[in-house]
Amino acid sequence: MSSSRPVTPASPGNAPAIKTPQPGVPLYGCGHIQLLLAQKLPEMIRHYKDCLRVIYNDPVVPQTSKAKGTTLTPNYLCLHCTETVATAQSSLKHGAKTGHRIYVESRNGCLYCQMCEDFVWDPTLEELRLRKSEFGSFTRKRKIEKLFTDAARDDPGFISTNTVEIPCRASGIRGIYNMGATCYMNVILQCFVHNPLLRNFYLSEGHQSSQCSYKNCMSCAMDDMFQEFYAQETTVGYSASNILASFWLSKRKAYEELASNKEQDAHEFFQFLTEELHEINGGGRPSLLEDSPVTKRNKTGNEPNCKCIVHQTFYGKLQSTITCQSCGDVNASIESFLDLSLGLDVLAKKKGLKATTQSALSLQKCLDEEYIRPERCEYTCNQCGTQEAKKQLSIKSLPNVLCIQLKRFKQNNGLASKIDTKVSFPLKLEMFPYTNRARNTNADAKDRNELARSCTYDLQSVVVHVGNLETGHYVSYSRVGNQWFKFNDHNVTLASKSQVLNEQAFLLFYVVQSLA
Amino acid sequence: MSANDVTHNGIIVPADGQSTDTMGKLAHAVLDDIVYNIIHDIVLKAHREEKMARASTAATLVEQKAIREAPPSDDPIVSATRPPIKVETETAIYDNGEVYIKGNPMKTTTEIICPKCHLPRLLYPTDGNGARKPEPGVEYCKKRPYIDKPYHDIYGQTFQMEGPGRGKKKKDMVNPLLQTAKEGTPSGSQDSPNPSPPPGEGPPKPISFPHAKCHNCNTFLPIKRMNNHMIKCIGGGGRDSSRQALLKIQNNGTSSNSQSQNGSTPPASRTGTPVPSPNKRQAGDDFDSDSSPQKKKKVLKKMATTKLKAPKMARSNSQMSSSNLSFEQKAPNSEDDDEGEDEADGEYGTKTAANKPLGKKMSNGTNGGEKKKKWLHGGKGGVKGSAGTPIVPGATPTSLKLKIKPGGLETKVLPPKSVVPAQTAPNGNGNGKSRAESESSQTLSSPN
Numbered sequence: 025m026s027s028s029r030p031v032t033p034a035s036p037g038n039a040p041a042i043k044t045p046q047p048g049v050p051l052y053g054c055g056h057i058q059l060l061l062a063q064k065l066p067e068m069i070r071h072y073k074d075c076l077r078v079i080y081n082d083p084v085v086p087q088t089s090k091a092k093g094t095t096l097t098p099n100y101l102c103l104h105c106t107e108t109v110a111t112a113q114s115s116l117k118h119g120a121k122t123g124h125r126i127y128v129e130s131r132n133g134c135l136y137c138q139m140c141e142d143f144v145w146d147p148t149l150e151e152l153r154l155r156k157s158e159f160g161s162f163t164r165k166r167k168i169e170k171l172f173t174d175a176a177r178d179d180p181g182f183i184s185t186n187t188v189e190i191p192c193r194a195s196g197i198r199g200i201y202n203m204g205a206t207c208y209m210n211v212i213l214q215c216f217v218h219n220p221l222l223r224n225f226y227l228s229e230g231h232q233s234s235q236c237s238y239k240n241c242m243s244c245a246m247d248d249m250f251q252e253f254y255a256q257e258t259t260v261g262y263s264a265s266n267i268l269a270s271f272w273l274s275k276r277k278a279y280e281e282l283a284s285n286k287e288q289d290a291h292e293f294f295q296f297l298t299e300e301l302h303e304i305n306g307g308g309r310p311s312l313l314e315d316s317p318v319t320k321r322n323k324t325g326n327e328p329n330c331k332c333i334v335h336q337t338f339y340g341k342l343q344s345t346i347t348c349q350s351c352g353d354v355n356a357s358i359e360s361f362l363d364l365s366l367g368l369d370v371l372a373k374k375k376g377l378k379a380t381t382q383s384a385l386s387l388q389k390c391l392d393e394e395y396i397r398p399e400r401c402e403y404t405c406n407q408c409g410t411q412e413a414k415k416q417l418s419i420k421s422l423p424n425v426l427c428i429q430l431k432r433f434k435q436n437n438g439l440a441s442k443i444d445t446k447v448s449f450p451l452k453l454e455m456f457p458y459t460n461r462a463r464n465t466n467a468d469a470k471d472r473n474e475l476a477r478s479c480t481y482d483l484q485s486v487v488v489h490v491g492n493l494e495t496g497h498y499v500s501y502s503r504v505g506n507q508w509f510k511f512n513d514h515n516v517t518l519a520s521k522s523q524v525l526n527e528q529a530f531l532l533f534y535v536v537q538s539l540a
Numbered sequence: 541m542s543a544n545d546v547t548h549n550g551i552i553v554p555a556d557g558q559s560t561d562t563m564g565k566l567a568h569a570v571l572d573d574i575v576y577n578i579i580h581d582i583v584l585k586a587h588r589e590e591k592m593a594r595a596s597t598a599a600t601l602v603e604q605k606a607i608r609e610a611p612p613s614d615d616p617i618v619s620a621t622r623p624p625i626k627v628e629t630e631t632a633i634y635d636n637g638e639v640y641i642k643g644n645p646m647k648t649t650t651e652i653i654c655p656k657c658h659l660p661r662l663l664y665p666t667d668g669n670g671a672r673k674p675e676p677g678v679e680y681c682k683k684r685p686y687i688d689k690p691y692h693d694i695y696g697q698t699f700q701m702e703g704p705g706r707g708k709k710k711k712d713m714v715n716p717l718l719q720t721a722k723e724g725t726p727s728g729s730q731d732s733p734n735p736s737p738p739p740g741e742g743p744p745k746p747i748s749f750p751h752a753k754c755h756n757c758n759t760f761l762p763i764k765r766m767n768n769h770m771i772k773c774i775g776g777g778g779r780d781s782s783r784q785a786l787l788k789i790q791n792n793g794t795s796s797n798s799q800s801q802n803g804s805t806p807p808a809s810r811t812g813t814p815v816p817s818p819n820k821r822q823a824g825d826d827f828d829s830d831s832s833p834q835k836k837k838k839v840l841k842k843m844a845t846t847k848l849k850a851p852k853m854a855r856s857n858s859q860m861s862s863s864n865l866s867f868e869q870k871a872p873n874s875e876d877d878d879e880g881e882d883e884a885d886g887e888y889g890t891k892t893a894a895n896k897p898l899g900k901k902m903s904n905g906t907n908g909g910e911k912k913k914k915w916l917h918g919g920k921g922g923v924k925g926s927a928g929t930p931i932v933p934g935a936t937p938t939s940l941k942l943k944i945k946p947g948g949l950e951t952k953v954l955p956p957k958s959v960v961p962a963q964t965a966p967n968g969n970g971n972g973k974s975r976a977e978s979e980s981s982q983t984l985s986s987p988n
Contacts, residue, residue: 048655050599050632050641058640096573098580131577134584140644143584145592192657193682197694201749204767240755257682259695260750263763269755272774285768506585507686509694516695518688 041065043148053146056125056139061148068103072149075101075128076156081473086130100127100136133157158538159478196223196253197504199261199514203268207513208290211500212297213264214511215485215533216246217253218502221337221424226250230333231305242270242297243304261514274300290487290498291363291429291531298334298362306332338362340423343460347398348405349412355403358420363427363531366390368443369434387428387449387532395419395458418460426455426481426534433493442493446528451521453481453534481534489530501527594645597653598631604658606634654681667696 042061045051052058061068079086079101086101088094089110100109104124109115115138119125125138133153137144196217200210216222225231226247233244245266252262274296330339339360346355368390395417403413432443456462456476486501499512501524510519606627627634631648632641642648652661659681664672668689674680686694751760756773 045638047603048596048600050595050639052640053595054641054644096570097576129584132581132584134588142644142646143587143591145588145595191682192654195683197686199693201752201763203752204764206767259697263750263752263766265752265763265766266755268766268770269774272770273756285771509686516693518686518694 041148043151049147051147053135053144053149054137054140054142056137057135057144057146057149060126061146069149069152071103072128072152073156075103076133076153079128079130079133080156080477083130099130101130102126103128103135157477190254191257193257193259194254195504197509197516198253198259199511199516201261201263202513203263203265204285205287206264206268207498208288208293209264209268209271210513211290211487211498211511211531212294213249213267214500214502215294215487215531216297217250218485218504219337219425219533220484220535222246222333223250223254225333227254238304240270240273241304242267242274242300245270246301271296287495290489294427294531295362298338302330302332302334305334306330337425338423338427340426341420343418343420345416345418346401346403347414347416348403348408348410349414350410351405351408353405353407355406363429364391364394365429365431366394367431368445368447369431385445385447387430387447387453390430390447391458418463419455419458420460422455422459422479422536424536425484426453426536428532428534430529430532432489432528432530440493442489444528448525449483449486449529449532451483451525452537453483455479455481455534478536478538480537482537483524483532484535485531485533486524486527486529487531487533488527498530591646593652594649595641596655597651598629598641598645598649599639600653600655600658602627602629602632602634602639605629654683657681668692 042051042065052061075086084094086099086108087096089099089108091114092099092110095110100115101107102109102118102122102124103126105122107118107122107124108130109118109127115127119138127136127138128134129136129143133156135144135146135149136142200213202210227250231243231247233241233247236244238244245264248266249262249264252258339362341358342361343356343358347353348355366387368385398414398416401413401415402411403415404411405413430447432445433440434443435441454476456472456479459475459479461475462472482503484503488499488501490497490499497512499510501508501510501519503509508519508521508524510517510523606625609627610625625634625636628642631643631645632639652663653659654661659679662674662680662684664670664674665685665687666672666674668687670688687696688694689696692698749763752763752766753760754766754769754773756770761769
């Protein structure tokens with residue numbers, strides 16, 4: 025975290041520079057910024073970083089001005105000096121007196137140019153702002169970037185000669201035909217198609233179907249699908265027949281009975297698909313020669329150091345701490361998870377009557393219940409033998425794409441039924457309170473603020489189940505940019521945010537903010 | 541544009557003479573500010589998007605002009621020695637590879653040009669909500685605003701509503717497209733594969749269901765049949781396979797007249813839900829669907845043999861799938877020469893026998909997988925859980941979704957044992973008999 029140490033213009037390898045010119049993008053936000061940056065680039069970048077730091081780490085300071093005191097509405101911080109102005113008049117006055125014309129808006133850190141009388145979006149400074157607002161710091165990077173940063177591949181010349189431009193028409197928004205009760209499959213595939221990490225992996229030739237020697241390889245089928253979605257200009261639905269065939273031909277025992285012409289559980293297909301892709305891309309695929317089911321290792325995705333795309337995307341780590349109530353002995357264990365499952369039936373019971381009242385259950389409340397509140401557990405202490413112990417679950421490391429399953433089923437006397445409780449879920453999810461770092465209270469406020477910012481997730485896809493346990497239908501919603509789309513097999517329609525948020529979600533896919 | 545040009549950030553004004561106490565004033569001020577902030581952020585976001593698009597338009601335009609005036613040459617010496625190019629438009633300056641903005645692009649630039657294809661972007665949808673007629677004769681970038689129109693998808697293609705909510709009731713029979721056609725004038729999206737015809741010609745055709753190739757046996761069949769086809773083509777591992785095999789055996793021993801409906805119990809949905817949807821009939825034919833265009837020639841030639849061929853393929857492939865052979869080499873073989881089918885069959889039969897233990901393991905594995913529970917089942921169209929019931933009346937409850945109990949292990953192992961020997965008998969009677977059975981079941985199972 026470089027933000028804690030003072031950034032000097034002289035620090036080696038960190039010399040501020042204008043963003044390299046790109047075709048179709050002007051070098052500066054406006055003529056006035058151009059003049060300023062051409063003269064005092066290092067100084068202005070330092071000032072701007074200071075402004076952003078104070079805006080994002082300690083929001084009270086920029087919201088306070090001499091003239092108005094502390095306000096909720098935006099103030100304007102002078103980029104040149106330490107002045108904070110609250111209104112247009114006072115900024116004009118300040119500008120006339122000092123000649124300072126560029127201001128930083130105090131809520132989001134956007135630049136305001138007094139000469140243009142408009143907000144300006146300067147590529148160089150805007151990059152800093154996005155980095156700060158999304159990563160929490162100017163230098164923090166997600167681990168995933170290592171996978172994609174390859175010095176040779178970053179060269180623009182290399183890119184232009186070795187890649188194909190995505191056609192304007194191809195947006196990756198297509199339906200998938202129902203092949204006979206395969207909507208459980210379609211919704212998961214749609215979620216995968218709109219998953220930025222998986223998309224980048226397959227579009228950057230993470231797995232080339234032309235170079236794969238396996239027959240009916242699921243990863244090849246996925247590769248074909250991504251090519252179809254992002255490289256073709258067709259607007260009609262996609263026939264995922266090769267994925268279906270790979271699915272049927274895959275000899276994964278635990279999911280064997282998933283392959284049938286009956287309706288199935290989407291979450292199980294998700295598990296199947298991730299395991300399958302992990303095995304293919306993680307190098308754990310047994311060769312064709314020793315292809316007996318016995319030698320096939322039962323992969324559960326628990327290998328800690330797997331670097332495959334599935335692990336990089338979906339897997340996080342969960343820490344469970346069991347504390348003995350009499351002697352205080354602590355027993356901690358860590359396991360990796362593919363998704364967070366929230367059993368609505370258990371939660372409803374815990375909440376007791378509260379759940380039946382008007383107050384709707386929210387996702388955050390469910391997470392509170394699972395990952396903040398300690399629970400009693402059956403455990404015999406190694407030290408003193410008492411059976412009173414408390415179990416505390418928390419998240420040790422968060423995945424890049426967080427999948428949350430709301431278990432909408434309960435069993436009453438052996439009869440399963442679906443829970444139709446509405447659980448509200450946010451567009452932006454703060455996961456910081458559920459991590460074990462949140463419990464580490466000695467971190468200072470600034471660090472916590474930065475951490476919390478890097479633990480913010482944006483909603484990417486929602487899978488919804490309509491109907492009852494025996495039969496029903498799956499639809500999914502996915503976000504492309506700021507627009508939501510509803511995917512109902514081959515039908516794709518626009519969806520509003522409120523429509524999405526009012527759905528009875530079954531699976532939620534959140535993407536970490538800095539990647540979304 | 542500046543937020544602070546508004547003299548007061550007021551949005552909610554209390555009525556005159558309405559007395560407010562201190563807390564009321566405070567609450568009012570806080571609410572005011574919060575609403576202001578929300579709007580401020582939304583507008584700022586939209587502004588950012590728009591202004592960056594326009595700035596990039598200005599940059600693209602000036603770059604294009606620079607290229608026109610001094611086309612880039614392939615010769616590196618020429619391009620290196622050439623004097624730096626400086627081009628200027630009303631909105632931007634191009635100076636030797638770098639682009640500078642002139643003025644405020646929000647004021648100077650009016651249209652948005654795609655940075656990739658350099659064609660203007662269409663700013664309004666062509667149909668549905670908020671539609672505007674595009675300027676005739678202008679070629680737009682192919683990235684268009686999405687269409688928001690009932691019973692149409694984002695590209696303006698129509699579809700019939702299906703699934704839950706569209707049943708047999710009278711109102712469900714009314715084609716909503718007919719009504720919308722009366723109200724609005726579907727101008728038709730320009731490049732959708734099946735553009736809506738001008739008004740008066742009836743409703744536009746909904747998206748048709750294509751045919752797709754089965755990647756296992758390379759036959760073309762309607763997309764809606766694909767999953768059911770998999771059972772026959774790959775089969776083997778499905779949760780119903782053991783049950784079906786068991787039924788086959790039981791029916792074999794007890795009643796002879798049930799032969800017509802036994803064999804490999806047809807997939808549940810074969811009988812189909814009685815919903816008279818137009819796609820249903822088409823969906824009924826699987827192998828003998830002569831509507832698949834790519835396959836037409838072959839089908840015509842072998843019309844008589846298709847039905848004979850089909851069961852064989854289905855069976856052999858299902859066996860092979862459990863015996864880990866490469867399918868691609870075998871499947872076309874069995875498809876193409878019908879004369880040599882006896883030999884081929886014998887060959888498959890022995891292979892299966894050799895791999896018998898494997899079948900056992902598979903069923904064990906299935907049992908192990910029982911720990912996982914199936915919960916929310918989703919599907920659509922004809923393949924409803926209830927569809928399976930009418931086939932074998934005696935076994936109605938079992939043909940529904942049931943967990944296989946540990947005791948069911950024996951019955952699971954049974955089928956391969958008793959079926960396989962019959963087939964292993966080289967070209968014997970048993971072989972022919974089982975063939976006949978599966979034939980009859982096959983032909984019957986596709987009710988047309």
